[in-house]
Amino acid sequence: MSDKIYDLGAGFWSIRGSFVRNGMIDIGNQSALIKLQSGKFILLDSYTLTGEVREQVMALTNNGQDIEAVLNVHPFxxxxxxRVAKDFPHATFYGSARHHKEVPEVDWSDDYVESEAxxxxxxxxxxxxPKGIYYIAPxxxxxxGSLLVFHPASQSLYVDDTFEIPPSKLFNEIQAGINLHATTLKALKDEPDAGKNYCDWATDLAHKWREIRNFCGAHSGLVVFEEGRFESALLATIDSARPELENS
Incomplete structure (x- = not known):
């Protein structure tokens, strides 16, 4: 799979890359470049930029000097x-507690990526x-678990793993549905109402972020929803999954 960059408008670029699992299957990878009101940029997730995609990012960002931060939104x-920390040594790197532990050679910010700061x-x-499931599972x-990011100006959702698009729907934007990650049941916290809390969180999110049109998934690719379709698709998925999640 060759790396590609898509301009989704309003200062949001979706970067699609590769991740070969078990040395056999390319399940895809992603990052995103976002232009801030200040004129500076941030990257969502660390992905090694190469070839034409790297050239385009460097051209947009003053040879990378205008990238002020990298937000690593999935603990795993x-x-x-x-590698990305070496490519952009001047940028502030934000991650979860697991990032700090697993990649100690990076000069991580003291503020975790999921923090209010x-x-x-x-x-x-x-x-x-997400509520009700582990952000960093044991x-x-x-x-x-991951930190979901919504960019209202471009109507783009950036999500690693938590929600996915079924593979058969990747090229059928009108019919696209939404799946929960395959490990969602295993991710439920050992506490009362964990399943209900997760479903309520996702339902509230569907309403709050109903304007989403561009779905940028780590392993699902880039899918464009028709207006209002993201909300209805996520609600349908949660309504279907709620009995099993609440009774687990």
Whole structure:
């Protein structure tokens, strides 16, 4: 899979890349470049930029000097962090507690990426951490938890793993549905009403971020929803999954 960059407008560029699992299957990877009101830029997630995509990013960002920060929004996506930190040594790197532990060679900010301090620093974005499931699960194979990022100006949702688009729907934007990550049940916290809390969180999110048109998923690709379709698709998924999640 060759890397590509898509201009979604209003200062948001979706970067699509590769991640080969088990040396066989390319399940895809992503990053995003966002222009701030200040004229500076941030990257969502660490992904090593190469070739034409790197050239385009460098051209947009004054050879990378205008990238002020990298926000690593999935605790288990750590493969590219050290390399990207070397590529942009002047940028502030934000991550979760797991990023700090797994990639100690990076000079991480003391503020975790999911903190209110980071949210206040970037008012161009809206953030949400799922309720009812682990953000950093004790089981390293459970990757449902992540920090979701919404860029209202471009109507773009950036999400790693928590929500996915079924593979058969990737090229059918009118019919696109939404899946929950396969490990969502395993990710439920061992506490009363964890399943209900997760479903209520997702339902509220569907309403709050109903304007979403561009769905940027780590392993789902880039899918464009028709107006109002994201809200109805996510609500349908949660309504279907709620009985099993609430009774687990």
């Amino acid at each position: 996506h750590t493969v590219h962090c050290a 980071v949210a206040q620093r970037y008012p161009e974005l809206e953030f949400s951490v 089981d390293d194979s459970v990757h449902s």
